[in-house]
Amino acid sequence: MILTVTPNPALDLTWRVDRLTVGATHRADAGAARAGGKGLNVARVAHAQGASTLALTTAGGRTGIAFSAEIAASGVPHRVVPVAAATRQSVAIVDEELGDTTIINERGVNPTDPEWAALFGEVVDALPSARVLVISGSLPPGAPESFVPLLIGTARDAGVPTIVDTSGAALVRAADAGASVLKPNAAELVEATGIADPVDGARSLIARGAELVLLSLGADGMLAVTASDVLHARLDAPLAGNPTGAGDAGVAACAVLYADGVRDPETVLRRATAWSAAAVLMPLAGEISDDWRTLGGRLVVAPHTSTLREDSP
Secondary structure, three states: OEEEEOOOOEEEEEEEEOOOOOOOOOOOOOOEEEEEOHHHHHHHHHHHOOOOEEEEEEEOHHHHHHHHHHHHHHOOOEEEEEOOOOOEEEEEEEEOOOOEEEEEEOOOOOOOHHHHHHHHHHHHHHHHHOOEEEEEOOOOOOOOOOHHHHHHHHHHHOOOOEEEEOOOHHHHHHHHOOOOEEOOEHHHHHHHHOOOOHHHHHHHHHHHOOOEEEEEOHHHOEEEEOOOOEEEEEEOOOOOOOOOOHHHHHHHHHHHHHHOOOOOHHHHHHHHHHHHHHHHOOOOOOOOOOOHHHHHHOEEEEEOOOOOOOOOO
């Protein structure tokens, strides 16, 4: 089973407009609302691909009611810890003409200590059935610094590998705690490490204790960085579409393989890059196109060089 933890979930709202103009009034058809947050997107993708999953998260307030109803209707196995604060919202505005997506994320509200303890208790209860633990998404302001390392250490004691997709200081703490896989994007890596070169930044996390860093590079694909090797995977040509959730799909691919006992970095990199690309073709996060195998056949995989394509968006 793939066990995902989303410590800062969101009710995701998506609207599509003909052309987004700053300062203007726009008309749009009814938007889509769904339970979101990176860990839930990971669980959705993995579940849709036939993997056994359990998504753990929180919900509260009026937005939490809509959030809980939507995740229940999705069919994704889950447990929701009630919290007092309202679940945050994330707004995505898709520009149909340009194919760009503008995202506004509320920061979220920090749960109380008993609420954090309840979420941790759900993880402890579920770990005996888990093959991999995924900790994914941001942490709300004021969240306990010990939470992510505690989850990683608890999973390690249970013999369960961990995949962490977060940002800021929490990413460094996850490396220090010995996460099996870290999955930042380039901006998150620089923010967390202060190192401009992506390979050097990733290797600094390896030196701290992570085993593998999967580094998202947008249209330039993905790097897989270990202590000894750096591989670069990208499509033969860029894709147009909605990149929201592409990184989550890559995490889902990694989680499915790790749950099956696959640890080979190149195999993980190929699947993660293909699923990330397949997510770009879908209108909402948490979904991938059935064409992911075809996309996988279009991948160019080679040892990393410092020159990336100049056609990245």
